[in-house]
Amino acid sequence: MIDAMWLPVVAGVSVALTLLAQLAWRLARGTRDLGNDAERATFRTLSLASRAAVDLRGGLDTGEVQRAARSLKALLGSDAIAIADRRGIVSMDGRLDLGPAAWQLASSVIETGQRQLLSTKTDAVGAPIIANGQVVGVIVAFAAKVRPPLVRATTEVAKWCGAQIELGGLEASRAALAEAELRALRAQISPHFVYNALGAIASYISTDPERARDLLLDFADFIRYTFRRQGEFTTLAEELKSVHSYVELERARFEERLSVTLRIAPETLATVIPFLSLQPLVENAIRHGLEPREHGGTIVIAARDDGTHTEITVDDDGVGMEPAELRALLTVGEPTDHVGLRNVDSRVRGIYGDDHALVVETNPGAGTMVRMRIPKSQPFNETERPMNG
Missing domain, CATH: 3.30.450.40 (GAF domain)
Known part of the structure; x- marks a missing residue:
């Protein structure tokens, strides 16, 4: 079940512009x-x-x-x-x-x-x-x-x-690379996931029409967000809304086998993060951590204020992996089916530097935790609100 700690994710979060206003005032004075x-x-x-x-x-x-x-x-x-x-x-x-x-x-x-x-x-x-x-x-x-x-x-x-x-x-090349990486992530919305999601929705049409309607809305919201055209960045609040839609669709298939808990500090919701950086980590936890287990398991998504950074973690109690496998999946050029995890790691390192690479802790049978640290101050990274409808 989705834990009661799912926080209401606000549609828009105001960011204080006091320092910029003060600078503009000084310049206006000549x-x-x-x-x-x-x-x-x-x-x-x-x-x-x-x-x-x-x-x-x-x-x-x-x-x-x-x-x-x-x-x-x-x-x-x-x-x-x-x-x-x-x-x-x-x-x-x-x-x-x-x-x-x-x-x-x-x-x-x-x-x-x-x-x-x-x-x-x-x-x-x-x-x-x-x-x-x-x-x-x-x-x-x-x-x-x-x-x-x-x-x-x-x-x-x-x-x-x-x-x-x-x-x-260089900025144009960076923008082109970022767009290419986003296209790669969007292309990873596997036909298998779409088939399973639509199959789950169809299974509820006759037995629980209201549930089928809600799932169809979740599917539409997830697809709309994933293929939006506005900007390379979003807020943690907006990304969590997409994660919620994605998890609801997976729960329709896993039912009681999937449990998700949120531990989100409210002050982190306005953090600017790369678009589609959290959802692939959750998808990776479900596909490679919990799905192979007969009884499924639990995912804990957490975000806390770490002073100059917001620390975001995705922790599952799934099957885990060997350290050698982890090294291979994060090495560009090595074949892997953990493409989303590698893509997010590459993007955050490209944006914030190698010292912001994903930190992954795992062992066979002990689950996997992925940690992402995002700077709180990003004056040159702007977000654009997705259009309604």
Whole structure:
């Protein structure tokens, strides 16, 4: 039976944004509280660089590059600035009539891969933007007289732009990998599970229509959540709702052989966790821990506040496994039918680092406990509420 300790999982949990509000308030007041002239100059430089970084992360072929050019012109203090890729000028801020001269200089930089100077009515310096070892673009800065400080600054800014473009590429690769891993998890909703769930629902239609209706709703909720399109992250509260639907469907098949207990500290419900990271651990416990046992068993799902982290555990009293088998199932490339466990381990390590790998404690006949530690502070990982219906 589902233990009475199942907590009501709230649909939405508010996260305090006090620190961000305080920061926004300080920025809104301007720079008058930032100290002397040097401190204000430092703040202005960091602010311009921060704005340009956001606009450059998508590469040089996006509409945001025009905003980046505006920030970089102010950063360099030049009369005009142009950004070019291998096809031509992609953005220009300042005197638009300097476009032909900008492309002439940019073409030479792209061809040689070296910084170049141009002396016309208005002098210019062009520096290559290098990302992943390739010249992907050029920054051209114009001034009435190009002096050594502008040459050095333009060169350094071009290097910095290349680094931002590389970071943007890494972020895109990470997002693509995360999406691929989610597709793999979704593909693991085995036809066997779907067949068993629908078979269990059908078996109640004539004997207990109300139960059949509830199970059908659980099945719809589980499928809807699993295939939602919003975001790479969710909250523990939302994931527990999906786990509840999944467990109800499995209980229709196991009946009294499956017992689930929740020990969830209320303050952990708002914890941001990777989407579909808890349910595969529960599924693994049922399929590989309890199903092989004639009398089934019990799963305990717990979450506690561990200071800087939320510690989530899934503990079963099932058949357990040999340590060598455990090592193999967590080794990429080794064949295993514990794909969900390996997938979750790979994802949490990719997001939070290897020191956040899953911890698995098991022995034959002694059950299995899987521990996942999630940082409580994740300012760059956002959740999106699933749409109703």
